[in-house]
Amino acid sequence: MENNQFSPPSSKSGFLAARSNSFIGIVLALLSAFLLTINGAIGKQLGQELHPFFLTFIRAFIMVLFLLPWIFRNGISGIKTTRPGFQFINGLFFALALFGWFWALPRIPLDLVTAAGFSAQTFAVLGAIIFLGEKSEAWRWCALIVGILGGLVIVRPGLGGVSPGVLAIIFSALCFSASKLLVKVITRTDPPESVVFWQASWVAVVAFPVALYFWQTPNWEQSIWIVTLSIVTIMNHFAITWAIKLADIGVIEPISFTRLIWAAIVGFVLFGDTPNIFTLIGGAIILGSVVYIARRERNEVKSSIPT
Numbered sequence: 001m002e003n004n005q006f007s008p009p010s011s012k013s014g015f016l017a018a019r020s021n022s023f024i025g026i027v028l029a030l031l032s033a034f035l036l037t038i039n040g041a042i043g044k045q046l047g048q049e050l051h052p053f054f055l056t057f058i059r060a061f062i063m064v065l066f067l068l069p070w071i072f073r074n075g076i077s078g079i080k081t082t083r084p085g086f087q088f089i090n091g092l093f094f095a096l097a098l099f100g101w102f103w104a105l106p107r108i109p110l111d112l113v114t115a116a117g118f119s120a121q122t123f124a125v126l127g128a129i130i131f132l133g134e135k136s137e138a139w140r141w142c143a144l145i146v147g148i149l150g151g152l153v154i155v156r157p158g159l160g161g162v163s164p165g166v167l168a169i170i171f172s173a174l175c176f177s178a179s180k181l182l183v184k185v186i187t188r189t190d191p192p193e194s195v196v197f198w199q200a201s202w203v204a205v206v207a208f209p210v211a212l213y214f215w216q217t218p219n220w221e222q223s224i225w226i227v228t229l230s231i232v233t234i235m236n237h238f239a240i241t242w243a244i245k246l247a248d249i250g251v252i253e254p255i256s257f258t259r260l261i262w263a264a265i266v267g268f269v270l271f272g273d274t275p276n277i278f279t280l281i282g283g284a285i286i287l288g289s290v291v292y293i294a295r296r297e298r299n300e301v302k303s304s305i306p307t
Contacts, residue, residue, distance in 0.1 A: 021246040021247060022246070022247045022248070022251055024242075024243075024246050024247075025242075025243040025244075025245075025246040025247025025251060025252050026243075026247065026251065026252060026255055028239045028240070028242050028243035028246070028252075029239075029240065029243040029247075029252040029255035029256060030255055030258060031239045032236050032239040032240040032243060032256075033255065033256055033257075033258045033259040033262060034258075034259075034262055035232055035235055035236035035239060036236050036259055037110075037114070037259050037262035037263050037266050038232050038266070039229060039232050039233055039236060040101075040105060040110055040113060040114070040263065040266075041110060041266045041267075041270055041271075042225055042228060042229045042232065043055065043101070043102055043105045043229060044105040044106055044110060044113075044271065045225065045270075046222060046225055046226065046229065047102055047103075047105045047106035048106045049222060050216050050218060050222065051211075051214040051216060052098075052099060052101075052102030052103040052105075053099060053102075053207060053210045053211050053213075053214045054211045054214050054215060054216050055102045055226075055229075056095060056098040056099055056102055056203065056207045056211065057203075057204055057207035057208050057210070057211030058211070058218075058226055059098075059226065059229055059230050059233060060095075060098075060200045060201075060203035060204035060207060061204045061208075062226065062227060062230040063200040063204075063230045063233060063234055064197070064200050064201050064204055066230060066231065066234060067196070067197050067200065067234070071197065078191060078193050078194065079193065079194045079197045079198065080190075080194065081186070081190045081194050081198060082189045082190060083185070083186050083189060083190060086182055086185060086186050087186065087190075087194075087195070087198040087199070087202065088198075088202055089182060090179050090182040090183060090186065090195070090198075090199055090202070091198065091199050091201065091202020091203050091205070091206060092202065092206055093175045093176075093178045093179045093182065094175070094176075094179045094199055094202075094203050095202070095203045095206040095207050096171075096172075096175040097172045097173075097174075097175035097176040097179060098172075098203065098207075099172075099207075099210075100168040100169065100171045100172030100175065101113075101117075101168075101169065101172045103165075103168050104116075104165040104166070104168040104169045104172065107163070107164070107165035107168075108163060108165035108166065108169075109267055109271075109273040110263045110264075110266060110267035110271065110273060111260060111263040111264045111267050111273065111275060112165075112166065113165075113169055113263070114259045114260045114262075114263040115151045115260055115263075115282065116151075116166045116169040116170060116173070117169050117170075117172065117173050117176075117259075118147065118148060118151040118173075118256070118257060118260070120172075120173035120174070120176045120177040120180075120256075123173065123174055123177035123178075124176075124177040124180045124181065125140075125141075125144055127177060127178070127181045128181060128184065128248070131181060132181065132184060132185070134248050135248065139296055140251065140254070143254045143289045143292055143296075144254050144289075146285060146286075146288065146289040146292075147254050147257040147285070147286050147289040149285060150257065150260070150281075150282040150283065150284075150285030150286035150289065151257070151260065151282060151286070152282075153278050153281050153282035153285065179199075180244060183195055183241060183244050184244050184245075187241065187244060187245040192238065192241040192242050192245055193238070195237075195241050196234065196237045196238055196241055199237065200234075200237075254289055257286040257289060258286070260282065260283055260286050261283050261286065264280075264283060
């Protein structure tokens with residue numbers, strides 16, 4: 001008699017699904033790196049005219065306004081959270097990170113902002129291993145260390161002193177890395193769109209009292225750029241939140257090093273910041289680490305498929 005029972009899913013399909021998620025996570029992390037650079041360029045321009053605390057609040061507030069129609073259309077269930085405490089703490093850390101980031105943007109070149117911010121990758125990967133129990137594969141650490149060395153070539157600590165702007169970026173990086181770890185925990189039970197909405201909402205709430213003290217009414221041109229900044233930020237938040245959900249932090253964090261390449265290009269085109277030889281060398285090192293990660297992930301998929 002014919003057996004009509006369905007066979008259970010093979011380990012091969014489960015493995016391929018996991019690896020496919022890692023690849024998608026890498027692509028989304030690359031997109032996020034580009035969007036974050038555009039975000040930084042707009043923030044750098046606005047930061048020369050508006051206070052960073054005001055920018056932190058108004059960007060988050062406009063993001064919430066943009067997200068509300070989408071929420072009403074798709075239903076309130078999309079933003080329900082099972083971890084309201086973690087959502088608040090995530091918003092608090094993200095607000096502190098933005099305070100430092102917006103403060104530093106107009107004070108140091110865009111590529112230096114990006115390079116100094118790479119310390120967040122070290123904090124995030126280390127935190128993921130200690131607190132989240134993620135795998136600590138040797139090749140991931142090697143790629144991460146190579147990327148960090150590329151960033152150090154650009155920053156060159158000890159040769160010219162560390163400026164207050166760089167210190168602000170390092171503080172921001174600490175807060176960003178804490179936020180990423182929280183997002184990884186929250187997305188285990190909550191959808192990414194919930195994280196994006198509550199993150200923006202809590203940043204607006206936390207930043208409002210400080211922004212009120214430094215309030216500045218933007219003109220029409222500034223208002224247009226603030227709206228653009230908010231839209232780019234929403235796109236970036238969705239990209240990085242989905243990337244964190246689909247792939248290990250140890251996989252996607254080294255991909256963030258491509259921001260340095262984008263920052264050098266955008267900084268030169270828009271602000272006339274000419275990258276020096278150290279930026280070019282560091283960028284080449286970082287690019288090499290990213291290419292290695294992508295090739296290693298692809299080769300592991302091929303070599304691990306049962307024949």
